[in-house]
Amino acid sequence: MNSFTVTVPASSANLGPGFDALGLALGLHDVVDVRVIDAGLKVEVVDAGAGGVEDVPTDETHLVVQAIRRTCERLDVRPPGLHLRCFNKIPHARGLGSSAAAVVSGVAAGYAIAEKPLDAEAVQIAAEFEGHADNAAASLLGGLVIAWCEDGRFHADRVTVHRGIRPVLAVPAVKSATAATRGLLPAKVPHADAAFTAGRAALAVHALTCDPSVLLAATADRLHQHYRAPAYPATARLVRDLRNAGVAAAVSGAGPTVIALTTDGIIPAEVGVEGFVVTELPVETAGVQVTAR
Structure with a gap:
């Protein structure tokens, strides 16, 4: 894919006792339009949600860009250039998984550029950014996730939430x-x-x-x-x-x-x-x- 949109949900981690283990995806979303271009990097932050646009970087330090770069490296693809337009609704630094959502956006974008379906390695790549998989796995998989790490490898299973919650x-x-x-x-x-x-x-x-x-x-x-x-x-x-x-x-x-x-x-x-x-x-x-x- 050379032009696509990534939509990623917010998440709530821990849920009380499930420290670094439980994550719940929520119906609030960041949206990133991604286009592969001939060369260079252009990042537009159209909406920064509850934060100020001026506080969000528009260079290689942007978290979505970092995640795309790392994912593409793992999948052995090299996009010549990138143009991102970011519409952020998840408030930053509030405990709703904004950074994990940004990382997951980048990971999903990297897989799309490589024309590969998301797999278990996507959880690993995303979780490496924060050192735990609860938020990232919830944004990747949706629903309620149970996350764990074994021998340096991150894992997560999705379970169905009771419809009355x-x-x-x-x-x-x-x-x-x-x-x-x-x-x-x-x-x-x-x-x-x-x-x-x-x-x-x-x-x-x-x-x-x-x-x-x-x-x-x-x-x-x-x-x-x-x-x-x-x-x-x-x-x-x-x-x-x-x-x-x-x-x-x-x-x-x-x-x-x-x-x-x-x-x-x-x-x-x-x-x-x-x-x-x-x-x-x-x-x-x-x-x-x-x-x-």
Whole structure:
């Protein structure tokens, strides 16, 4: 393909206890028009979503470009030149997988240029950028993914989400950086906390696929969220208030967005959401899509 469009969904990782292991694709998308040209590189950022266009690079450091270059190298193709037009709806640095979506856009574009279908190696290429596959695999495959790494190889399996689950996202204006919040995590955690979280992660898969009635218990976490809470006190408060009101809430990825896994799409009126934009987003089942232009 020499001219095509890549559409990639946002994602929410962890979902409480599934740290670096669970990812959920959401119905909010970035779109990249890609055209192979005779020579050079041209990147147009038409829409940067919640961020400013001026903050997005338009050279070889653009994340989509980096992912295309790496993917094409792996697939042994050399496009002579590239022209990208980027329409970004996923807000940057909010815990909705914007960087993973950019990488997945580039990986899918590289496969399209090579005229090859996406395969397991696409997960590997995408996950290498962040060191874990939860967000990237969700954007690649859609639905709920279970991701893991073994002997340096990243893997992910997709499972079907229960049709009664209706995610609601509360997105603040403030940003967060995964590297910064990951730096708040201790090198060791108590065995009891690890055991508790492992059990809840297993329960989360059951809740998300079969029995939403246990979502509140299934999204409890002792592994990472409370360590990161000082970085975003408003987020921590909202998660606490929602859970006290019986809503299965968690920090979305590295934050500061909050994800509420509901069955009715409703945030209780008594829970204050000042400072957050609250939006119901459907589970995206399709994953990344490439269409010829």
